[in-house]
Amino acid sequence: GAVVSQHPSWVICKSGTSVKIECRSLDFQATTMFWYRQFPKQSLMLMATSNEGSKATYEQGVEKDKFLINHASLTLSTLTVTSAHPEDSSFYICSARDLGGGPAGTQYFGPGTRLTVL
Amino acid sequence: AQKITQTQPGMFVQEKEAVTLDCTYDTSDQSYGLFWYKQPSSGEMIFLIYQGSYDEQNATEGRYSLNFQKARKSANLVISASQLGDSAMYFCAMRAYFSNDYKLSFGAGTTVTVRA
Secondary structure, eight states, rough: OEEEEEEEEEEEEEOOOOOOEEEEEESSSSSEEEEEEOOOSSSSSEEEEEEEOOOOOEOOOOOOTTTTEEEEEEEEEEEOOOOOOOOGGGEEEEEEESSSSSSSOEEEEOOOEEEOOO | OOEHHHHHHHSEEEEEEOOEOOOEEEOOOOOEEEEEEEEEEOOEEEEEEEEEOOOOSSSSSSSEEEEEETTTEEEEHHHHHHHHGEEEEEEEEEETOOTTOOOOEOEEEEEEEEEO
């Protein structure tokens, strides 16, 4: 089946530092990847859509300068949280759309990254 | 725009029994897809089952089945013979086909706890 990995699975950083999270599709190509943020016991909130070779599309209210997204290849998208602050602490999860398989539009998710900013 | 409603924040079910998770949706689109995902405490979102709006038969995947009632705009998930490992949060999601952005709209989720 379609497998998506995320790295790191958890990270603790000091306020003001930047953190990079990688999202990889391991056994399929993904022209489109998505980045979500999730608070405890809540639903997923879409932050941005990452398209290979082009700029990411951000949802309303998401600061593009704070959450930098790069989709450099068909299997890798990265999210960089710049100058992180405690309010950025959250669970970040990515997904990838499988071009070649799965029901139309199925997104396959990574295991998520838990970010804690001290 | 699509809206997904899951009215059951939490449910308890006895092991080996069946459980139905409710999902209703609101859309003006004629062509769309409905998805169910499972999120255990580890956090990973696991794709369970898909139903297309033009599919005439209800989708089934192992112990999961989707009770699709198009006129009522509902897509309830049925888990048969519950197992302890089914304890998780379950999300209903939807995507409109004419949209080229492939975005999913998610419901608020339902937490299922399976009791031994």
